[in-house]
Amino acid sequence: MSAASSLPKDLDALEARLAQDLAWLELPAKSWVPPRVIGDRPVIDVVILGGGMAGLVASGMLKRLGVANHVVLDKAPAGQEGPWVTYARMRTLRSPKQLTGPAMGLPALTFRAYYEARFGSEAWAALDRAPREIWMDYLIWYRRVLDLPVRNGVSVEAILPRADGMLDLHCSQSGSTKTLIARHVVLATGRDGLGGPYVPPISNDIDRTFWAHTADSIDFSALRGKRVGVVGAGASAMDNAATALEAGAARLDMFVRRRELPRINKFTGIGSQGVVHGFAGLPDAWKWRFLNYAMGEQTPPPRPSVLRLSAFPQAHLHLQSPITALLQKDDHILLDTPKGRYRIDFLIFGTGFKIELKNRPELAAVSPFIRLWRDRFPVPAGMPNAELESSPDLGDAFEFLETVPGACPALSKIHCFNFPATLTHGKLTGDIPAVSEGADRLARGIVRELFVEDRERHFENLQAFDTPELLGDEWADDDALREPLRKDTDLKC
Template sequence: MSNLSAFPEGLDALEARLRQDLAWLELPAKPWVPARTVGGKDVVDVVVIGGGMAGLVASGMLKRLGVANHVVLDRASVGQEGPWVTFARMRTLRSPKQLTGPAMGLPALTFRAYYEALHGREAWVALDRAPRETWMDYLVWYRKVLELPVRNGVSVDAVIPRDDGMLDIVCSEDGRKETIIARRVVLATGRDGLGGPFVPDIADNIDRKFWAHTADEIDFSALAGKRVGVIGAGASAMDNAATALEAGAVRLDMFVRRKELPRINKFTGIGSQGVVHGFAGLPDEWKWRFLDYAMGQQTPPPRPSVLRVSSFDQAHLHLESPITSLKQEDDEIVVTTPKDRYPIDFLIFGTGFKVDLSERPELAAFEPHIRLWRDRFPTPAGMDNAELEGSPDLGDAFQFLEKVPGACPALAKIHCFNFPATLSHGKLTGDIPAISEGADRLARGIVRSLFVADREKHFENLQAFDTPELLGDEWSDAESEVPAELSSERN
């Protein structure tokens, strides 16, 4: 029988346990990467752009493997990184509470350990899913307890290749410019990390004050008494619809192209360590086949999110209702579908994200050279998929590859640890379930490349190492200790 009271109570006790676990495992490893300077300026081994969940676990893994000279940059203030308390509008996470996520295999670093330390075992048992604000608090604690080198309030304006093979990271902080010289860069920039929100062309002729994307800042209080439309019925669309209703929208119309809402989460249903570690080994045509099918089936919105919307009498779901026309008429928008015309006051696009490198000015120097899947892999017949075709074609450590070999060697020093890496590596970079496994693959690849690049220095260290194991007094040569009587006989 398990001992229900065996786990430590309180964060102080949990943190003590984590320190002990790390000490027993001899973690983090001692720093081993040779320091570099250029023109008297220190070089940073790795710059991680993005301090959300992916950036934090990437930092944790780098530190764990002895790459101590790295920094994480995030433009947001502390506790505002990532979507959790900004544009995420669900009440709880969509992932099951027990997933270990960014814990890197350390029990005392799991969300469960954190939650139980704060609230006790009974509260954990009663918990359905993690409230998103509590998850954000957990990530702030995670960063603190691991002492990760995060700098907030820093925006990355450009990444520029240098003649010496390194990278200039041009940053802004409080109106000041700074350039960091780095050997490697990790893009931990989330769902829209290689592009931005996708909004269909039908919005082009509508005044921006009448619409928003689910990833935008939205003043929901201003929607009280308004007629609100939502395009799409994914998780984010549902959460935004619910938030509008809870803010006092008098009518909510949700427009969906499909005949019915998807009900089965296909990819989650086959989740396993085989998928986590095996997907990257699939032949290209099989990678495409898996993801094209899963994307075609779509992911259903969580049941609690749907019930949150349908509990309002003024909420109306319109199936088989693609938008055929969108017009601005005076102070309202008229949405037309094959079924009817709907006058609304404000429209929210729950239409997802796109890969479009032209929308990432920080990557402008590299954009022409980044190889996408469409540049080398012919789309299989009957499986046209613009999102997959525009995905970056990545190496085994998430590094970008060149369209033309040799045209931009520095590209291999930029690692794409965000959602668009999915076609190359599987779902290791954007979701909670396998984020630690993804960070482990990333960090080990960076460690390998840094060691290989510094091989001359490591060989010099090998030759120069002269700390003796033996002091010379442990034993003596047998021939030098011949007894006196034997020595006289020999003479």
């Protein structure tokens, strides 16, 4: 029995309501993009890389606007896309439960509608935040009810520009390879979409069996009875530390550079539709000023995550304790901070992610041409920020721009719908609050480009259209029915 078939019957009623809403809104729109074929190979209008939340809502928006010839590719098995049931280790989402996220403005597509259909309105009222496993169930349902074209188990090894301005995608699946031709590619590849997990160089001399990043697959059962260290105090660091203790770790030491844990989520405080729709219109200096300040203040870990960890007596927090040395010795690590030396059996780095294009082999052919913010904007005095400097400079539809105009024209067909787009567009690509607005901006931009590129075909269709609205029998010409006038000679006085 499938997971969907085992859900409560009230979900059937919700799906019926959603279907009615879509019918009343005449959605999805009819397919309108003229098909293209090169030789005997069909061209796909849009290929979306990543079947997580961002990829699904991007697909939903494209389908809504009549771009039917698109596909979503994800290397994970079905139901394991994104972080929610893989390396996310929090009990609940960090976002407030009422955020509408990927619902695209449709009430019946919201998480609240889904949750109440399954568990009832009283359960919703009692809920604090969405359990991450149920959030994943919701995304699986979302994909099914919208009938989104997701293909699982597909890895994209390379994106190669073509002479005709399109893109070749070299894909692998189950040991076989295939090349797809795409007019546009959307990178809905999450937090590490233009790089990967960041681990400080101090780890270079430590064997990989002694450490992991929070984004790695970790066998927590193997940490039972062990002394575990965690570097960092963000949400992921807290959740991984708590998971280790829940798995039976004997001791947990968390090492934090700061004097105290950050307490205030600055961006939440100014969250509004003004920020969602207005950030992209800010002058460059103001965009930098906003994000540099927010990043400097840092985002606090959620209170439930901290309480989950601090409830363990064997959990120890070390503030003002940057790592000054790591030494591998026999079956353990010696970790030094300004406050002392610690013996650690396994170390987890909660040190975030880094934009590093060279870490993305699928982008190797185009990354040398991608314009970054450091190419666009002189770093303001007193506000250096490596992450902002390496962020991509993007166009209105999240498309990459060329450092040297004309050097790689096909680059504009690749759209960066992932976290590094934040400096250009604001927080529209990875977080739940405004992902629908981001997908709408993305899809409308792609639709505009597709229509403009096919203008000759659309004009030909305009000229060829010959279905009459009037059949000629609706109303007769009065003058044509009168008796013909007499000859001029008959009209003489």
